[in-house]
Amino acid sequence: MATTKPDDINVQEKDIHEKEPQTGSGSDSDADSQINVLRAAGIGIAEDDPTEPILTLRMWVIGIFFCIVVCGLNTLYTLRTPSLTISGSVVLLLAYPLGKLWEKIIPDWTVPLGAWSFSLNPGSFNTKEHTLIYIMSNLSIYVRLGADVLTEQQMFYGYKAGWGFQILITLTTFLIGFCLAGLFRSIVVVPKELIWPGVLSVTALTTTLHHISQDQVQSRYNTWKMSRYAFFTMVCCISFCWYWFPDFIFPALSTFNFPCWIKPKNKVVNQIFGMSSGMGLLPITFDWSQVSYVGSPLLIPSWAIINVAVSLVFWIWIVAVACYYTNVWYTGYLPFQSSKVFDNTGNVYKVKKIVNAASGYKLDVKKYLTYSPVYMPITYALNMFGLSFATLSSLLVWVALEKRHVMADACRRVPVLVMESLPGRSRAYSEDDRGDPDVPVWWYLICCIVALFMAIFAVEWWDVELRWYGVLLACLVALVFYPPLALVYATANLKINIDIFCRIVAGFVFEGKVLANIWFFDIGYITTIKGLYFAQDMKLAYYCHIPQRKLFLVQCVGMVVGTLSSLGVLNWALNHITGVCTTDAVNGFSCPFSRTHFNTSLIWGAIGPRRYFSNHIGYSALLYFFIIGAILPIPVYILGRRYPKSLWKKIHIPLFIGGLNYLPPATGMNYGSWAVVGLVFGVLIRNRLRGWWNKYNFVLSSAMDSSVGIAGVLIFLTIFFTGASKHFSWWGTEVHKNTCDFEGCTHLTVPKGHKFGV
Known part of the structure; x- marks a missing residue:
């Protein structure tokens, strides 16, 4: 029998209960509450077995299989309308029966390999193998981001750089994100107070599928007698069957804006209750994919949901509405909500009218002056620009006020850690205190140097208009903003975007160069997103007792395999x-995401921010949001220090300003339903049915995500991809389309033959 040691979660819990007086279930300390959350997600309910095999042949075969298939399919589906994403939760669920099947049918033979040997079947399929399979396939989320940019360059700008450039630039963004996660690991991964809520559904599902400590879970929580496994199976089956209704049979259930059905041509009703181009003031939906559009609300802390909900009410339902109906920036002539930009006749802006394709899509100033300035809907202007600017400055001030000591300590420690981890040094430190040799910092530094070399070589060898100093500037942007973005994501499971900021910086530095704009965006923004996912997987590995060096190897292999799979499918599809x-x-392979990127890069690369903010429309006022964002955290911080037990400590300014970053294309309905569901489970059920919440909440999230993901794939392949959906039509498939909201009606109408604005 292998020896085991207590999980450090158990040690934390024991220390808390010995050192802190218990004041009742309604007033748990923050640390005690954190322990309860981790246990509810299946973390720490069983002792670790350090002798469990991890890097098994089974893990490599299943992991690489899913990495190839899922990366390839997600790359292919990103080219299609409607699009589809195979999420990690789907892989997590599908990998389990394959692992168990391997366990049952493959013989336990030992294969000699020189001085080493490996077993074809090392025994039971364990959670560590399962988790590493998930981590490897999870790279599929990253590859589609880069695939969109490569497609934009080749198909819309007509520059076919070839396999060499594609491999170098894709691996570069992977490696830079990987290095960011590794270098800042002591700040954003190691601290125990950073839970990373996004991994809780993963740990809940793995412990449920592997039947870990079911008896202990049952005795710990005084609630239903149904096991987590039975609950997961029941919810998964029901959700799978139900999703066919809002996704195919009765799509109106997805956007249940019945006031618009009653008054389909009433502008005011449709603008207030509309869920396509309106405010979404009645956020009713029966579609889990709509509720979880910005992430599963069952995983988000209630304080974060409240900050975002208040942001929705204040910025969208009050400020944006006031600006819209007073025609600020001529937005009254446009839909209240849209992800498109428009010309001065109220039609979608035709970017190709103002650029010359023969000259590399340079701006034709005469055509631009003759045609129209760019006009934005109010939610687009306010959220994508004003609030984005405020978020950037608020993040930096927030970190300086709240995390300055942590950042300063990390800056002092990194050089020491680098020196102490060099080969030949006597100390082999281990930050997780489990005795496993940690990944030396210099490993990540080498990866960083290699990534910079590849990026600079790629942009200088191929004519993509971005120069070596542009690569360094983009990396500097990622380096500055990664820590605060990761700290927010690690605590709230909400991503704050810096994409528009990268576009604007590139627009000033490389004015008129559209290709430089897209690759500055790729290196400055997409690398930070990849870095967040890498750090999240590092935290998941820590929770699952996976040694960091083994994780390092799996992530490196996954990067290479995912890159080759994605690029192989992409080149096949485009040719x-x-x-x-x-x-x-x-079959709808119109490349919607790349087309959106194309329009955006033309605006910021060809027209440029200088013209954009210096015109007479008044968009220059949005730059004042930088000042607003820098000021707001200061009084909140002072009041929080002065009144530590007040609500001021719960106000999170970066979330209050930047929590709506998915809007548009997300709508008030997405955020409203997300907030309602999150608060019902995170506040009402958690406080009144604590045992039920502890036992089933995260399992419920996993069941909903995985079942909807599998049903979505099946519906897509059998109904939409085959064209069968074109032959199915009734009132429930059309009623939501026959509304003013769906058509994007406006408050003011442009007379025929006339124009608005300047």
């Missing part, structure tokens, strides 16, 4: 699908 990236493409 073999008839009419790809055009409106005449077969």
